[in-house]
Amino acid sequence: MYRCEDFANVPRSRRRSALDLKLPLWSPFERTGHHCVWSGASAMVWFWDEARVGAGTEAGTRRGRRPRVLPETVFLAKKPDGVHLQTCQEGFDLQYWRSDVLVDAFWFPSRPDERELRWFMDRQEEATGTSSLKMVSEAPEAEIAPEPWSSPITAREWFETNERMLVGACLLLLSLVVVWQEARVWKIHLLDGRVASDLARVQGEIGPLLDARNELARLRRTNRALSNILAEPSQARLMGLVDRAIPSAAARFWEWHYRQRELKVVVGDPAPDPITYVRSLEAEPLFDHVRAEPAPGEDRIEITLRVRTWER
Numbered sequence: 586m587y588r589c590e591d592f593a594n595v596p597r598s599r600r601r602s603a604l605d606l607k608l609p610l611w612s613p614f615e616r617t618g619h620h621c622v623w624s625g626a627s628a629m630v631w632f633w634d635e636a637r638v639g640a641g642t643e644a645g646t647r648r649g650r651r652p653r654v655l656p657e658t659v660f661l662a663k664k665p666d667g668v669h670l671q672t673c674q675e676g677f678d679l680q681y682w683r684s685d686v687l688v689d690a691f692w693f694p695s696r697p698d699e700r701e702l703r704w705f706m707d708r709q710e711e712a713t714g715t716s717s718l719k720m721v722s723e724a725p726e727a728e729i730a731p732e733p734w735s736s737p738i739t740a741r742e743w744f745e746t747n748e749r750m751l752v753g754a755c756l757l758l759l760s761l762v763v764v765w766q767e768a769r770v771w772k773i774h775l776l777d778g779r780v781a782s783d784l785a786r787v788q789g790e791i792g793p794l795l796d797a798r799n800e801l802a803r804l805r806r807t808n809r810a811l812s813n814i815l816a817e818p819s820q821a822r823l824m825g826l827v828d829r830a831i832p833s834a835a836a837r838f839w840e841w842h843y844r845q846r847e848l849k850v851v852v853g854d855p856a857p858d859p860i861t862y863v864r865s866l867e868a869e870p871l872f873d874h875v876r877a878e879p880a881p882g883e884d885r886i887e888i889t890l891r892v893r894t895w896e897r
Contacts, residue, residue, distance in 0.1 A: 586611075586612075586631070586632055586633065587629075587630070587631050587632075587656075587658075587687070587689070587690040587691075587692075588611055588630050588632075589627060589628070589629050589630070589686065589687060589688050589689060590604070590607065590627070590628050590630065591626055591627050591628075592604070592626050592627070592628060593625075593626035595626075600623075600626070600628070604621060604628055604630070608630070608632060609808060609811075611630075611632065612632050613812070614632075614633070614634040614635065614636070614812075615636065615809070615812050616634070616635035616636050616639075617632050617633070617634070617635055618632065618633050618634075618635035618638055618639065618654055619631060619632035619633070620632075620654070620655055620656055620659070622659065622734075624685060624686045627686050629686065629687050631656040631658070633654075638654055655733055657673055657674060657678075657729070658671075658678065658680075658687070658690070659733035659734055660729045660730045660732075660733050660734075661724075661727050661729070661730070662727065662730075663682070663685055663687075663734065664680060664682040664721075664722070664724070665682065665721065666682055666683050666684065666721075667681070667682060667719075667720075667721030667722075668680070668681050668705070668706060668709070668719070668720050668721055669681075669682065669720070669721055669722050669723070669724055670697070670702075670720065670722075670723045670724065671724045671727075672723075672724060672725050672726040672727075673692070673726065674726065675694075676692055676693055676694045676695065677692070677693045677695070677696050677697060678690055678691075678692050678693075679691045679692075679693065679697060679701075679702070679705050681705075681709045683713075688709070688712075688713070689705075689708070689709060689712070691705055694870075700829075702720065704829065706719075818846075818871070818892055820843055823843065823848065823871075823892065824838075824841070826869055826871060826872075827848075827850060827866070827888075829869075830865045830866045830868065830869045830872070831852065831862070831865065831866075832858075832861045832862065832865045833854050833855075833856070833857075835854060835855055836852050836853065836854045836857075837852065837853045837854075838850065838851075838852060838853075839851040839852065839853050839880075839882075839885060843892075846891060846892040846893075847889070847891060847892075848888075848889070848890050848891075848892055849887065849888070849889045850887070850888045850889075851880050851882075851885055851886070851887050851888075852885065852886050852887075852888060853882075853884055853885050854884055854885070854886055855884050856884075857877075857879070857884065857885070857886040859877035859878060859879075859886060860877075862875075862877040862886060862888060863875045863876070863877050866888065866890060870893070871892060871893050872890045872891070872892065872893070873890065873891045873892075873893050874889075874890060874891040875888065875889075875890040876888070876889045876890070
């Protein structure tokens with residue numbers, strides 16, 4: 586998935602932290618991997634399901650080095666202003682560039698048709714206030730460059746790359762802390778007069794850590810609950826997909842019933858064609874088991890379908 590966000594109203598020193606706070610709100614995944622390229626105050630962010638992508642990097646991790654994961658786009662040449670259709674190694678990437686910034690991008694597993702192209706351009710016109718956008722170019726599959734045009738490696742990526750070395754250093758440091766703590770305990774036993782004051786001081790140090798740990802556990806439970814909510818499809822989004830897939834411009838919604846991924850819609854259409862409705866809705870990747878049959882009332886058709894697992 587891709588998103589471009591403007592952080593011009595955030596101080597430069599806090600933009601990366603602001604991005605880290607925004608990313609869980611954008612991502613529907615429980616574990617999110619991401620790559621960000623900054624262009625001034627604009628953050629061009631690709632993010633993905635780390636649980637699925639990370640499974641393919643286990644071999645490199647076992648060899649002692651965690652491989653970096655980067656999107657294909659950063660290895661291809663930047664485009665001039667306008668809408669471009671980029672042929673990828675798998676599928677097609679519809680991109681909208683402005684001033685060397687990738688404002689929006691949407692990946693299709695197969696070549697997008699005219700309806701999908703028009704939908705993407707309408708989205709850009711609505712978001713930017715422009716009008717009459719046209720396709721500037723259709724780039725064939727390009728040769729992958731040896732180096733990405735991404736920004737320098739971040740501190741977080743550096744930490745992930747050197748994870749094994751850092752773990753060893755932390756274990757060594759922890760061992761030194763444990764040894765020091767043991768010596769300190771023996772000293773406390775020898776100095777009976779200071780046992781009570783030292784114990785009170787240690788309890789004062791541990792108390793905030795326990796409180797912080799409890800707060801962290803609470804936040805993790807909250808994030809997990811929010812992830813479960815975001816995994817369910819938005820009915821507003823579903824209504825937009827159904828409306829886009831309905832083949833007749835004169836059709837109108839009469840009824841809408843959605844429960845546990847089962848959707849039933851009654852549509853009014855002066856000339857309903859159930860076969861055309863089924864084919865149009867089945868072309869939408871999110872819909873399955875589509876059925877269409879006449880509904881009570883004049884010029885009405887009842888559509889039932891199953892919503893597949895929500896992926897973003």
